[in-house]
Amino acid sequence: MLNRVSERFSKVVQRFLPDAFVIAVLMTLFVFVLAIIVTPTDPLELFQSYGDGFWTYLAFTMQMVLLLMTGMVLASVPFIRKGLEALSAKANTANKAYLYTFLITSAAYYINWGLAVIVGAIVAREVGKRNQNAHFPLLVACAYAPTALYTAGLSSSIGLTVATKDHFLADVMGVIPTSDTIFHPGTILILITLVITMPIFILFMAPKKNIIPYTPKEKEQQPIKTEKEEEKTFATSLENTPILGILIGLVGLIYTILQLGKGTDLNLNLINILFLSLGLMFHRSLNQYGKAFQEAAGSISPIILQFPFYAGIIALLGSSGLADIIIKGMISISSTESFGVITYWTAGLVNLLAPSGGGQWALQGPLSVPAGMELGVDPGVIAMVVGWGDAWTNLIQPFWALPILSIVGLHIRHIMGYCILLAIWIGIVSSILIYFVY
Structure with missing residues (x-):
């Protein structure tokens, strides 16, 4: 029965859902009117705060x-790409196609959500090429669905932010180690439960x-001249030698190791320099x-x-007091036991208007x-339930699906029907687990 419901629901969404940029503009106008x-x-x-906020999060x-880009470039390294293609070849039935795409992309999301975007796109595309019995829009939805898990991964924006020295809430909550956020037993249990139930x-x-x-x-892309086709000069030799990439990559890698050796927790800057360095080392030349x-x-x-538009929305929500009204209203009905679940729901609602983990945390x-x-x-639990709520409604807010869709050549309306139904399931499961395990 669920497959019939999803098919009909997907058709309705395809008919009425506009482009993601149109959604961003409509959201902006909606928040303006609501604030007034x-x-x-x-x-x-409001006009003043919107314009100022447009550039706040540069x-x-x-x-x-x-x-996102360093993760995508790392995944495009030839031996990594070939490995993903080899894994894709094993999905020789439709059900295997969906499972492989979801599980491989979930593993990539755990490592780095930027890496996962290109991994998901490559796997969905390669599996789709080899399995014409798989429904490609659902296959791409499988590649995007693990975005609901990213807050428990190594590139969790909120988890890494609160682990960063001198973050903006350090005076209130202190610096929270990742052992209390992304490696918290409750976080791991929720992650495992979702990884098992979502593909089912x-x-x-x-x-x-x-x-x-x-x-x-x-x-069709124009063919790029290879090193052999170019006239060999001193300049082209420098451009195409692997030595420079390896050397400068080693500099960044050693820096990362030194920082981790000093006890520095993983944060956005460390992950960026790590993936940049690995990409420089593994690609054959600069x-x-x-x-x-x-x-x-x-x-x-x-x-x-679109990010500046959502930054403007965040500024509107903050300056008008609209975010205060939403969040304080939800907090006012909370108890110690229900605080986590209600904060999770609130974060999911706010994420629809401001799809940025860091911006939402602000x-x-x-x-x-x-x-x-x-x-x-x-x-640490407060930070994680906000993160889970932010990740949950990413499946409804299409902003972060744009890179994958651009690579595979689909529109957001092709996958959103499946994503919305999956978001309903995730919301139910996560709410129950958050209430009992945090």
């Missing part, structure tokens, strides 16, 4: 872009008819690395375009942390 109606803020102040945006739910959604197989993208980085940039462009953290600590809730 619900709060006493002067409309001119540094964080750059961190996120680098996190996906298999129940899989359509039995009207299968849409993989079709290659129409866009020229090849530069081309891979340039290719990755095309998939990131929708995020670069909004929700200053309100949730003091309130939760007053009730006796561990600050």
